[in-house]
Amino acid sequence: MSADPEVAVVIPVFRQPALLAEALEDVLAQQNAPRFAAVVVDDGCPLPETAATALAYARRHPGRVLLQRRPNGGLPAARNTGIDFALQAWPGCRALLMLDADNRLRPHFLARAAATLDAAPPEIGWVYPDLDSFGLPQNYFLGGDYSAFLHLHENLCDAGSLIARRVFDRGLRFDPRLREGFEDWDFWLRAAEAGFRGRHLPEAGFLYRKRPESMLTHAERARPAILGGMRLNARHTLSARRLQRLEAEELPRFALTRLGRDEAQRLTDPLAPRHPPEPAEALRRRAVEAALAPSAAAFPPFWAFATEAGLAALTRARLLHNVVWQAQQILQATPALGFVLVDLVAAAQGRRGLRLPPGAVPHAPRAQLIIARSDRLLRAAREKDFDWAAPFTDAAKPPAPTLKVDLPFADAALDEDPGVFARLAEEVAALRATAAARSALLGEWRDDWRASRLRTPGLHLALNGCGAVLPWIPRQPGRQIGFVLPVFAFGGVEKVVLNQAAVLRRRGWTPHLFLTGTDHAAIPAEADGVFETVQFFPLPAIERADPRQRFFGAPIAAEPTAARNADMLGLLAVMDVVVNTHALAGQGLMGQLRRQGVRTYLGLHLNERGPHGAPVGNPLTALAYEAGYDGFLSVSRALRDWCVGQGVPPEKILVLPNAASYAADPARAAAACAARQLRAPETPLRVLFLGRLDHQKGPDRLRPIILGVADTTIEWRVVGHPVLDADPPDLSGTGVAIEPAAEGTAALDALYAWADVVLLPSRFEGAPLTIPEAQRFGCILVATDTGAVAEAVQHGVDGLLVPADEDSVVAHCIDRLRALAGDPALCRRLAAGAAARGAATDWENSMAGWIRRLEPEHAA
Incomplete structure (x- = not known):
């Protein structure tokens, strides 16, 4: 051939000589395709027919079919051999197709896939087909926007995809250790981590041979073990901080409808949206598409309706992020609730806080915010007889809960009739009208095995152990620091924390306050700007010691339920640094946070004495959790020496002497x-x-x-x-x-x-x-x-x-x-x-x- 192939088809083969011939015939029959060549990789096959078949095709089609032989190393290693050969032999090769020897192609596959890849922007690294199987006939639709976030949870792309050379030029190859399967999934995840994305090619013409006993069948049987190993190797990429940024870009968690605007916005962080506002009708069309095809069409799983005054007041009080997090956590835990009402009131003595009164009768007209599960509203769009508003009635079981927010200031704008519930009702009516104007026929005959895209917040649990993740997307990644305390009543410990946070704020850090054992905080007005946000643990927030056991006489934290632990972890996991000061409920989270790459510190202030003079309190408890901390912050050398005497490594302890708690005249x-x-x-x-x-x-x-x-x-x-x-x-x-x-x-x-x-x-x-x-x-x-x-x-x-x-x-x-x-x-x-x-x-x-x-x- 006078010029390099533009597309290389890599065909690993082991014990399938007859099927290899079918695959080669399909490659050679490609029509209107760019220049291409097939590289057959004989992976140490003991059957002589394998090499003989490949050589026969190579002789008949010189330069179009080539044979590489290697010792048996498994499918991923064989693919890598073919990839390396093609890249070195053909500098002009711009894309490679991975075609297993038992799969087949329709005649226009290469032409259509290459044209799609050529037309795509540089970040598109591969083009993937639907999954059409023969043998055991199955047809699965893989359409919709590609999501690297969803790809972490389920494999959305077959290995039979056309991959741009630029992906391999970044050094990416298939992991030869994954001989048991899922090597393609692992490859796509690493490609996505490198910044590449896939693009779906409808009606591509790729045919997957499905048999009841195959490598894929074995991989599915061993799925927990293989997937566990993959996630362990990739744990640095699965932290809540990293995944939430990805989620915010691809699958925003909230839809926000503001009263008085004929537009809406999809976002994860309510103060840092990644997507521009869009007309309200455009959002409705998204909702209707998601209602009809939830696996292919994305829509935020939660829908918030709010007044401008309510959002502004919550932002001013530093409580906005915790309010939406609490609502998400409540709605994830109890889907039947459907809605959370948010009622804002001025608090006595300027305190701020959140309360969840048990058994409160919902009074929707008072709400400044209503946060809904989107699936309830999408069901209302599909089913005109569905009583979507049932949770708001007095007789509802369970009723929609009301989150009472105490604001440290009065705001006259909040005294007005907000009209949020009326706007919600209008939106449901508009959704139904939009749905009625759209045919219920999908236009896609294939099945779709993928789960609903509305489930995205729950995926963190499988990937990093987090439940509801705090919707905070920092403008300064790497400088978010959370201070965890049981209460904030402005005693001595609180004053120390406040001053430390103020110093770090002046140095460009963003401090946040997390409270584990209370539903309110007393932050003085002059210190209001120190903490960027104020966060309360899941309500009701109560510090509980384990009544059944103690660590050398010291209390240890009561074991929370798995769901509560996951939610508490999700609240803190978006921080870069966490300092736990006397919060018993925070102790058991520190080791989990460290495994997410969060740096953890323990603040120690004094060794209390019991009735008989024996040491009691936080330093003793801390010894039980010492392995979960990167460092101890002691206010004194005496307390440091005590910790060293108890076995804490000296290099782990820093002494931070106290200074004055306020600026004097x-x-x-x-x-x-x-x-x-x-x-x-x-x-x-x-x-x-x-x-x-x-x-x-x-x-x-x-x-x-x-x-x-x-x-x-x-x-x-x-x-x-x-x-x-x-x-x-x-x-x-x-x-x-x-x-x-x-x-x-x-x-x-x-x-x-x-x-x-x-x-x-x-x-x-x-x-x-x-x-x-x-x-x-x-x-x-x-x-x-x-x-x-x-x-x-x-x-x-x-x-x-x-x-x-x-x-x-x-x-x-x-x-x-x-x-x-x-x-x-x-x-x-x-x-x-x-x-x-x-x-x-x-x-x-x-x-x-x-x-x-x-x-x-x-x-x-």
């Missing part, structure tokens, strides 16, 4: 520090107790301490609030009244500016935020030497420590306060030391080591 802090150096000797010493009035903080020690220094010139203030229903401490006879907890940073500044001394008579501590906050104002800390206090207060340099012995704490506190009251020079020296230490403490320096691990590309 610098002028006020400077003025307070200056005033301490000028305090007149006769001025009374001002002592402040500030904190929770619970047993840990030692408020019961205040009365004997105050009475013990009653003969000195000391002024006292006790500021705080009891925990839960606990009684306040007894301060009778002291003349000191308990003041309510300070609210706002200005009030805290005023307290620290007033105080010369801050007293911490605690029984146990982690690394109290009060210390660096007070030191900025030059306050002298008098504190029990417990936890990490000695790491933040140097005795005699910037404060005074008190031995933590229960029997002597009060006496030592009295001695320390008397010494300060009688020695103004000592006060000035310690105040200056405290101010210097406070000025040198900040969160950026504290987190530097962790940031280097998070951002190795920026490490020096």
